[in-house]
Amino acid sequence: MAVTDKTADPAPAAAGTSRRPRRRRTxxxxxxxxxxxxxxxxxxxxxxxxxxxxxxxxxxxxxxxxxxxxxxxxxxxxxNYVTMLTNADFRRSLITFSVFAAIIVPITFASSLGLALAVNKVRIMRAFFRSVFFLPFACSYVVASLVWKMSIFAGVRYGMANTVLGWFGIENIPWLFGNDPPWFWLVIATLRLWIQCGFYMILFIAALQQIPEHLYEAAYVDGAKPGWQTFWHITLPQLRASSVAVLMLVLIAAYQAFDEFWNLLPNSGNVPYARTPLIYLFHTSLGTSQDLGRGSAGALILALLIAIVTLLQGKILGFGKPEGR
Amino acid sequence: MVSTQHRPKPVGYKAGVGSRASRIANFIGLCVIAAVFLIPFYLIVRNALSTTEDITAPGWMWFPTEIQWGNVAELFNDEKVPMARSLLNSAVVSVLTTVGTLFLCTTAGYGLARIPYRHADKVFYAILATLMVPSAITFLPSFVMVSSLGWVSDLRGLIIPTLFNGFVAFLCRQYFLSFPKELEEAARVDGLGYWGSFWRIVIPNSKGFLAAIAVITFVTSWNSFLWPLVIGRSSDSWTVQVALSTFLTAQTVNLPQLFMAAAVAILPLVFVFLFLQRFLVQGVAQTGLKG
The missing domain is CATH 1.20.5 (Single alpha-helices involved in coiled-coils or other helix-helix interfaces)
Known part of the structure; x- marks a missing residue:
């Protein structure tokens, strides 16, 4: 992100044939x-x-x-800052976020890259596959939560997951209620994966098509085997910039998780075992207590944390250099 | 780097294109994943057109015993659920947000990219700085502002604060930097100022880019939930997402009606995906350039 256009527009000096007098560009x-x-x-x-x-x-x-x-x-x-930082609920929400990020970031990264490679490889129906994997992006988290909560992971016998498990003689699982075992992470992770996977796949496909063909030809000439060898030594290094971008986007999006937690979990997501930072802030500042002072302190702490994580991740992964991509 | 010699090109030697067997396995794998990805859509349609009895039947039913088109009318006639109103709100909010964002961000982006001004860099950094703070975190500060303007439960509160999107302005600036200058210079010679050449030369020649930004803004706006939830306190300012959520977390749910509402809520976007996917894909590729 360099700002290098100071010299932009040497305004044309000749104004001989002007029809508009106000064109004098002082x-x-x-x-x-x-x-x-x-x-x-x-x-x-x-x-x-x-x-x-x-x-x-x-x-x-x-x-x-x-x-x-x-x-x-x-x-x-x-x-307010002291209260928030020593508040067990707020700190726990940060831990919840970390668990969530630890689950969702690597899975999303691997699956979107995997899908991109597979779609890029297939020779027929490529546009069809791309559209199908991208289509979930049309669904809001609210709609997806509705399907996940009321149909796929409904904790009753007619829920799809329980129906399938029933075919193997497994008892109904109450997916979303209770924390022991924490099945709700499966529900939440699959939902987010379904929505955002295709989005990042598109980014990877765009990047894959930018890789110059001659690199692969050269590798072939040098005797590299197609498959893992070329993937590790050519494809992955060439995808470095997009990989960093995807990791950062997924992480920042995970930090802001709100919609699916609100809609899937009991009590509008206000449950101690899975409160995300935003859910906690929402309930603090706009819930019954309407504590805008503490909510503001929490929001600023969170904003600062995100900024630090973004910068750190950028530093570690070599992003944010001049003309980062 | 390995040097590229002039040798016979291996035909079709591309990323991961392997043997015939691996291609077939790849294809079958994609088909299976595609089927899994479509399950939720299938469930929305099946449940929307079923009776409650069909959905909750002890044995799994792949299709409703009889397709219940009446569920559509039932949804819109239900006075407890302001579905028509919330759809209208969503449409108004999304369209105005798209138009407004496009207008404000393209003009700002063009000004930053093309008009030499001493403090342009400072203005640009002031815009970049807002990208560091994710918009979701600012919901509380923005709510404070909107409530003191008296725009809570008001469409103005839903639309206006979301128009000044630093990221879109940034994208526009980057795009206009790469716009061919010769075209504008020709316009200058013909006597157009910045404003004239922006509207008559730059905008008409940027339709693909504008469509990409517009589609992605529309989809994001239609699907957004947190901000409409914060602002839409009374039911006549609900967007369709807030209405659905209220519906979903209610004590008693009418399953077919719930899924019919979901179907109606995604219908506009399915149209966008069917007819404007090219721009959407382009928009995503551009959005991803952020980081």
Whole structure:
């Protein structure tokens, strides 16, 4: 992401045949042009991102329940941060997230790459396969949760998973209720995998098609065997940039998990064993307690954590260098 | 790096193309996975057109005993479920969000890419900085803002805060940087200013890119849940996702009706996928360039 276009547009000086007199491009005129292109967007960004984040940072220093304009009596300094960081529920939600990420990130990465390789290899019906694997992206997490909860993983006999298990004489499993054993992770992981796998597959297919053919030809000439050997030594290194991008996108998306936890788990996801950070923040700040001060502190902690993880991951995987991709 | 010699090219020697047997195994594997991927869609359709008795029958029924087209009318006539209203809300929100995002982000992206201005870099970094903070985390700060504007349970609150998408603006800037300058210079000579050449030259020659951004924005907007849940406090401002969720977490559920609602909710997007998939795939490939 380099900013290298300072020299853009040497405005044409010749204006001999101009029909419009206002075409004189002085420096002031160009500034004005810049602002009517970028100004509206920037104004909106300030109103709907910068001011809210600043306001939220301000609220996080107050005991702000049910109010967005606390008085100076409510000032509590960094108490909200201390409370959040020492709060067992909030810390547990961060652990929940880590478990979730540890499950979903490698699985999504491997399956989307695997699908991309398989689709790239097949010679007939390629467009069909690509469409089928991509189609789940049309489903929202709400719709998918509905199908997973009410049909596939319904904890009763007519649920599809239990029907299939029943054919092998296995008793009904209450997939989504209870934490022992934690079957709900299977439900949640398969759901997210189904929705997002095709999306990342598309990214990998695009990257696979960028790999120059002559690399494979050269490998062939040098006696490399098709299959694992070329995969390890050519395909995977060539996919490095996309792999890093996919890993980061999956991880950031996992951090923000909300929809399926809300819709699948009992009590709108407000269960101690599987509360994600966003679910916890939602219930803290907009639930019955309406504690906007603590919610804001939590949101900022989470934002900071994501920023750190993103930067670290970028550093470790060599992303974010000048012209990262 | 191995050097490329001029030797006879092995025909069809591409990534992982192996023996005939491995190709057949690959094909069969793909068919099986494709069937598994389609199961949820099959279940939506089956359940939407069944009776409750069919769905909950002790033995698995692959098809309803009789197709219940009446479930459609039943869904829309049910006064407890504001399905028609929420579909309308979703359509209005998604269309306006797409149009607004496209307008604001393309103009901003073009300005950043093409108009030399002393502080352009600073503005660009101010936009990039917002990408570091995932939008889902800002739901609370944004809610604080929207509630003080009085836009809770209001379509304005659902639409306007989502229009200023730093990531889309970033994509647009990158795209316009690679737009051939010669075309615009010709327009300049013909007497068009920045505004004129943007609308008459740049936009008409960027239809593929714009369609990709538009489709991906539309799909994201239609499927979004957290923000509409935060803002849509009263049922007449529910989007279809919020209505479905409310329906799903209700105490008693009418299974066929629930699945009919799901079918109706994904129908617009299935159309998008059928007819605009090319742009969608392109949009995803572009989106993924982020990181």
């Amino acid at each position: 420096f002031g005129g160009r500034n004005l042009a810049f602002w009517y292109f970028v100004g509206p967007f920037l104004l909106g960004l300030i109103i709907f991102t910068y001011i809210p984040v600043g306001w939220s940072a301000y609220l996080s220093l107050f005991d702000a329940r049910n109010t967005v304009t606390p008085t100076s009596d409510d000032f509590v300094g960094f108490d």
